[in-house]
Amino acid sequence: MGALGEGASPLKNVAFLFAGQGSQRPGMGRALGEKSAAARAVFDAADAVRPGTSTQCFDGTKEELALTENTQPCVLAVDLACAAALAERGVAPAAVAGHSLGELGALAFAGAFDVEAVMRLAVERARLMSACCDAHPGAMRAVLKLAPERVEELASQAGEAWAVNYNSPLQTVVAGSPEACECLDALVRDAGGRSVRVAVSGAFHSPYMADAAAGLAAHLARHAPASPRTQCWANLTGRPYPADPAQVAQTLASQVKSPVRWVDELRGMRAAGIDTFVEVGPGHTLTGLVRRTLDGVRALSVEDPDQLEAAVAAIAEG
Template identity: 40%
Template sequence: MGKIAFLFAGQGSQYPGMGKDLFEKINEVHDFFGVAEAIRPGTLSQMLAGTEAELKRTENTQPCLFLADIASALALASNGITPDAVAGFSLGEVVALAVSGVLSKENAFKLVCKRGALMQDAAEKEKGSMVAVLKMDKSELEEMCSEVGVFPVNYNCPGQIVVSGKDERIEKLKEKLSNKKVRFIQLSVGGPFHTPYMKEASEELKKEAEINMLYNINKSYIPLYSNMTAKPYPTDAEGIIQSFSEQISSSVNWEDTIKNMTKEGIDTFIECGPGKTLTGFVKRIVPQARIYNVCDIESLKAVVEELKNDA
């Protein structure tokens, strides 16, 4: 076995009750959830017993999903499995900041709370949505997006690009796609994320990190791959802050990220958090890769047993 990467799930994979048994049965998870609850009271009730509608609100989704993602990483670490590199999809990148040592878990949670609130505000000012477009030529889709006034933002894997924009323009895009008999999937998110409409949120997050100095920034001790560049994060504080703040209004270059990780010897990918979206992408990008998902005690035990047998 070569190197292991942890991948952290992004918005849209959330569901009520996620992470519940990890919280109940893994001491490290239980302890950190208590810290997070003290920072943002009510988070655990939203996460473990909230409604789908409540969880869909970005200001709630992001703190809750952060906890579900990091719970899996903490559970793996408690069983002796740690990553050689990390990457997170959109908000998952904030989890990766914590797991790679750039931020403490507490400060990363504070950051994601602020990030979610800023993006919620931006989404309420600019009503929008996102759709995943399947099996369409990249250049043709980018041209169609330009015509309609929407943005291709998440380059997920071969045959899947997510488009983001204002609701009325997304509807026009969907009409054009239907006319061409191109499949698309409406995503369970509440705004036009990773577009210029998030610029104000991006600038506010950067301002908080730079001026208010609320977060103690460190150099990562393992490679942390950036959504924007698909390459490892900068090592200086200014570059780190710029990377995690501008990511909000920039594209997610996930396909290139996974390819670059593979070039550096990563052959095993563990998706931490609810769902199997990211492992599905990896399977299409690097078919020969070993892929796993940890979201609960059952999946944790299966992954730990298999990896320890291979050691």
């Protein structure tokens, strides 16, 4: 199918945020696919690359969708379907960003990949990350109520553990060995914070993912991205992606083994004039992170037809 982000003039104050792994749920995307031709076209394109993707989204069990090799392409398909439905209604963002896996959807919407190419990339990314999880068993914890600098200190004390997702001012995710994460739980408790187990299969965005980064770099050398047409913010740097396709590929490949600087991205977009953030994809995790990070902004979620109509109306009101 054609490029997703083409059409209406961008709204200078609107950004789309693409949901990441962990937001999946059974039935995701079904209602929107039934109502929106643009969403249905995305699912059809996803199925052409990876047969059965839409069926997994609509009918897959919680356990089936929790497997990384299913989660990543399925969440990506729903993210892109939601964004396409908004574009179909004439809503075009000035900027896009995605959390971890969601960055693939953001780049595709920005024009760096078409749907078929980004689906193939997601399948390869999931395969490579699953292999790293098997080779280097790991775990992740969301640490709440502590400043990121304090979390970094505690992760260092815990052993082989690293702060990897800077999600909001008082939520930082740590990844590392299972033993280090168990140690971190006690350290966080003693420091007055809260440590929550993250339901993932490995230590994502940590050095444990180095082989996945190398594999993605090789894949992107064979299937190079285009220059993004819409400003797309990068997890790796907390700043917009460069225009040079080779640098786009390098940045995206490095993302899987490096921290997600989500707070920097949100603050950067706000400083650039964005005051309306629309989460596209299953769940509302990113909407919550926006509200906990920024004041004086609107945070909307779009996953189903009712949310789509509400978001379109809210954006039209200004």
